[in-house]
Amino acid sequence: MTRSMPDTDRLPHALYRAEQVRNLDRTAIEDFDIPGIELMNRAGAVAFRCLRDRWPAARRLTILTGTGNNGGDGYVIARLARAAGLTVRLLQLGDAERLRGDAAVSCMAYRNAGGTVEPCSALPRETDVYVDAIFGRGLERAVEAQWADAVMALNGQRAPILAVDMPSGLHSDTGRVLGVAVKASATVSFIGLKQGLFIGAGPEHRGDLYFSALEIPATVYSREILSLRRVDWDQQRASLAPRSRVAHKGDCGHVLLIGGAPGMSGALRLAGEAALRTGAGLVTLATHPQHAAWLNLTRPELMVAAVECPEALGPLVERADVIAIGPGLGRDDWGRQLWAQVRDLGLPLVVDADALSLLAEMPVYGPDWILTPHPGEAARLLQVGVREIEQDRLEAVRVLQERYGGTAVLKGAGTLINDGSQRPPAVCSDGNPGMATAGSGDVLTGMVAALRGQGMDADAAATAGVCLHAAAGDFAARQGERGLIASDIIAALRPIANGIEGM
Known part of the structure; x- marks a missing residue:
């Protein structure tokens, strides 16, 4: 507080x-x-x-x-x-x-x-x-x-x-x-x-x-x-402008989410639903054929495409405004091939989870992507220990951005955002420890991608996404931090994003 x-x-x-x-x-x-x-x-x-x-x-x-x-x-x-x-x-x-x-x-x-x-x-x-x-x-x-x-x-x-x-x-x-x-x-x-x-x-x-x-x-x-900007949802809520009265789904961004290797479909599903709840007009999940047929059974608003090989991404990429890759991607041949296919496309890209680990194996610089590592992933990207990351998180996010480009988001208590511009980096002061739960990062990935797809630049999407995510987590924690799950954060997104959480 x-x-x-x-x-x-x-x-x-x-x-x-x-x-x-x-x-x-x-x-x-x-x-x-x-x-x-x-x-x-x-x-x-x-x-x-x-x-x-x-x-x-x-x-x-x-x-x-x-x-x-x-x-x-x-x-x-x-x-x-x-x-x-x-x-x-x-x-x-x-x-x-x-x-x-x-x-x-x-x-x-x-x-x-x-x-x-x-x-x-x-x-x-x-x-x-x-x-x-x-x-x-x-x-x-x-x-x-x-x-x-x-x-x-x-x-x-x-x-x-x-x-x-x-x-x-x-x-x-x-x-x-x-x-x-x-x-x-x-x-x-x-x-x-x-x-x-x-x-x-x-x-x-x-x-x-x-x-x-x-x-x-x-x-x-x-x-x-x-030296640092404190950001929170009270400040960032104004960045979500009211929608045009004549808006249609094509105006609100088409998000392509790539991931969900066998046994890890839940991460992609969470990211997809979070993208919808953050206002994306269309969301497509590109996932492994093993579970593609049933991934949207209880959320039919999600489109699902079975992707056997990287070439199958071609038509999906053509229709997308932004791509997010990593939730449940895995690091076997299937995930590696999909990462290699989208890494250098030049489209707005959100990189998380296993895609960050693959990036750490073969580092490249990307001018227009958003990287969202937790401390363990950041440690792999910078080839240091987690302790070193946590000892000076501000320096870690600076080096991440400098080495990999784009906008770096270092997740954790006091999530940091650095886009490498002259403007000081930002730290989110909202959020609570109940959000330290499986899938919470996948939810953030979908949210940031949705905001990017709705026309925000990378830094604005990352900052607003982090703050909305934290505010939704705080709303969900009103019923207690212990036992809070990622789906609770998703459930809170709609009232928080529309300013009706007190109703």
């Missing part, structure tokens, strides 16, 4: 690296004469207000502070909490004498108001909320020694945790866990949203996300070009 705080008019779609947020901070201080201590006081006040709104019954707080500015924010929260009559225990990690600048001023203000500082040893159990103000956005090194002990102890408590700006131990740029990281119930972030909150392990560690710009003038942001 992501929310803006009341002093912002919308949740930002602009995401930044830690260095860029430091620059925004510096610009506000040096060029707009906003004292650093004022920004710290604003951050602490916003965080305290978030805590009170989120846990109104909380009366006992334990605040863990470090020796940097993030710790200074923690001192502000502690002072405000004491003034509001709450019981506060402030546990200092590292020597408080190392506090400098605004953080030292905040510490002194807290002490002068009667607050006490304890060294961080054991965490008190009689606490309603813990506040993580240990490390801020600039952490680069692994969390070790007493710092790691404190983070692990914090994660072992039953009370909720509010992280200040970033969960301690989470890399602000990559979302990588630096040894160990706080698993927050909620995070309140300031000035600029850090991209690491949305990629890598960010969604797992941030909890619900809140944001405040701290009343920084909008002109400050003109100094930095965002």
Whole structure:
């Protein structure tokens, strides 16, 4: 869940690296004469207000502070909490004498108001909320020694945790866990949203996300070009323009889906139905003769063609506006021959599943295709391990696009889209873990192909498709994430795409 705080008019779609947020901070201080201590006081006040709104019954707080500015924010929260009559225990990690600048001023203000500082040893159990103000956005090194002990102890408590700006131990740029990281119930972030909150392990560690710009003038942001775009269905729904009142099925795109080797027909069927539910006027499934006769028995709107050899694709390709290949394709001779037949046709192409594995075996560059790998497929395409992909997903999607061309979609928590243009890549902030289920990727393939066939360019189709897919998954998850299946996502597509999900 992501929310803006009341002093912002919308949740930002602009995401930044830690260095860029430091620059925004510096610009506000040096060029707009906003004292650093004022920004710290604003951050602490916003965080305290978030805590009170989120846990109104909380009366006992334990605040863990470090020796940097993030710790200074923690001192502000502690002072405000004491003034509001709450019981506060402030546990200092590292020597408080190392506090400098605004953080030292905040510490002194807290002490002068009667607050006490304890060294961080054991965490008190009689606490309603813990506040993580240990490390801020600039952490680069692994969390070790007493710092790691404190983070692990914090994660072992039953009370909720509010992280200040970033969960301690989470890399602000990559979302990588630096040894160990706080698993927050909620995070309140300031000035600029850090991209690491949305990629890598960010969604797992941030909890619900809140944001405040701290009343920084909008002109400050003109100094930095965002490094990543956050996209969601609320933003993308406008890309599905109303249909012409005189539209016919030929205007809405003919999607040709190729795949479904023996024993794997379900993947192609899911992709085909998803394409129909995303608005494709015509959908043809080119599949193995073994099951072609019955593949559309319960969905007669799908056309099915039995394809024994690659030459049989000729008439089907001539009628298609877009081709998607890969769901259930297999990697035996049948699948390999079909892939070789369509790979270099020059038509708009969506490549997924087994077709991606075949592409990894014989890499070629394609200027007008959309690649939709999950981390395992991405690892094969880049000849690295899955761990390397997940350690820096943003770099992985950049290299995928650079090496293979077209538009690269790296699926997962925080799906990434990169078309290689000057525009920053995008990350989808919708979706839920219930979507980690067989066939979910096949559904996305059909959806993206349908949008491409309806006239969207590759990047627009990929972005809208990813966001619609995620929103449909969230709609389906209203009945619970556990047990959600790919067909549930398909069932949600029509109401979500037409904006009637609340009816």
